[in-house]
Amino acid sequence: MTGGGDLPVHNVLLVACGSFNPVTNMHLRMFELARDALTRTGRFRVLGGLVSPVSDAYSQVAQLEGLAAVNHRLEMIRLALQPPSREGPAAWVRLARWEAGLADWTPTRRVLDHYQAVMDCRPVQQGAEVQAGATAGASAATAAAAGAATDPLTVAHPMLLCGSDMLKSFAVPGLWTNDDLVKILRDYGLIVITKPSCNPQQIIFENDLLNTYEQNIALVTEWTVNELSSAFVRRALRRRESVRYLLPDPVIEYIYRNALYQSTTERPRLVRWFVLSFLLMSFR
Numbered sequence: 001m002t003g004g005g006d007l008p009v010h011n012v013l014l015v016a017c018g019s020f021n022p023v024t025n026m027h028l029r030m031f032e033l034a035r036d037a038l039t040r041t042g043r044f045r046v047l048g049g050l051v052s053p054v055s056d057a058y059s060q061v062a063q064l065e066g067l068a069a070v071n072h073r074l075e076m077i078r079l080a081l082q083p084p085s086r087e088g089p090a091a092w093v094r095l096a097r098w099e100a101g102l103a104d105w106t107p108t109r110r111v112l113d114h115y116q117a118v119m120d121c122r123p124v125q126q127g128a129e130v131q132a133g134a135t136a137g138a139s140a141a142t143a144a145a146a147g148a149a150t151d152p153l154t155v156a157h158p159m160l161l162c163g164s165d166m167l168k169s170f171a172v173p174g175l176w177t178n179d180d181l182v183k184i185l186r187d188y189g190l191i192v193i194t195k196p197s198c199n200p201q202q203i204i205f206e207n208d209l210l211n212t213y214e215q216n217i218a219l220v221t222e223w224t225v226n227e228l229s230s231a232f233v234r235r236a237l238r239r240r241e242s243v244r245y246l247l248p249d250p251v252i253e254y255i256y257r258n259a260l261y262q263s264t265t266e267r268p269r270l271v272r273w274f275v276l277s278f279l280l281m282s283f284r
C-alpha cells in the first residue's frame with residue numbers, strides 16, 4: 001500500500017499504556033487526535049486502538065498510592081469505551097486485558113512486543129476488516145492484523161500513543177532501559193499528544209537518543225487547552241467536588257457506586273452521598 005508520492009503507507013495499531021486511574025475523557029480523546037493526525041499525513045493507516053492498563057503490581061514498582069484495583073480499572077475502561085448508541089460510529093478503540101492480568105509489572109516495550117507477536121501470527125485475509133466489539137487485547141490485535149491486509153505482503157505494527165509527560169520521562173536517566181527505548185523508538189514509533197505546558201521539540205533536541213529517532217516520533221498539538229489528568233480527578237473526588245463532563249457518565253456512576261478514590265473512613269457515608277448526588281444530577 002502506498003500513499004501520496006508513492007511513499008509506503010504504514011499499518012499501525014495505536015497502543016496506550018498507563019494506570020488509567022481512572023480513565024478520563026482526555027485519555028480517549030487522544031486516540032481520536034492521533035488517528036486524525038496520522039491519517040492526514042497520508043503515510044499511515046490506523047487499524048485500531050488498544051487501552052492497556054497496568055497490573056496491580058505497578059503500585060509496588062512505582063511506589064504509587066491510591067491505585068484502584070485492576071478489576072475496577074478494567075471495568076471503568078470497558079464502560080468508557082462503550083459506543084454512545086447503535087446509530088453512532090463503530091467503536092475502534094478497545095480494552096486490552098493482557099498486561100493487566102499479569103502478576104508482575106510489565107515494561108511498555110514488552111507490551112508492544114506482545115501485540116506485535118499476536119499480529120504477526122494472524123494469517124493475512126484478503127479484504128478483511130477490523131471487527132468491533134472485542135475487549136480482549138489479543139482479539140483486538142488479531143482483528144487489526146486481519147484488517148491490515150490488501151495483499152499477502154502487508155505488515156502492521158503497534159505504535160505507542162502517549163502524552164508529553166511520557167515523552168519527558170524518556171529523558172530521565174535510569175527510568176527507562178536504553179534497549180527498551182531503542183526498540184520502542186526504532187521499531188514501533190511514537191505519537192505524542194502535546195500539552196501547552198510542555199515543549200516536546202526541546203525534549204527531543206536535548207536528548208541524543210530521542211534526537212536520533214526523531215523521524216519516528218509524531219507530535220500532535222491539542223489546540224484546545226486541557227490539562228485534565230487522572231490525578232486531578234482523584235483530588236476532586238477526595239474533596240467531594242464534581243467530576244461530571246471530565247469522565248464518561250458510566251465511569252462516574254461506577255466510581256460513586258464503589259466509593260473509589262476515597263479514604264476508608266469516609267466510604268460508608270460517601271457511598272450514600274455520591275449515589276444520591278448522581279441520581280439528582282441525572283434527573284435534572
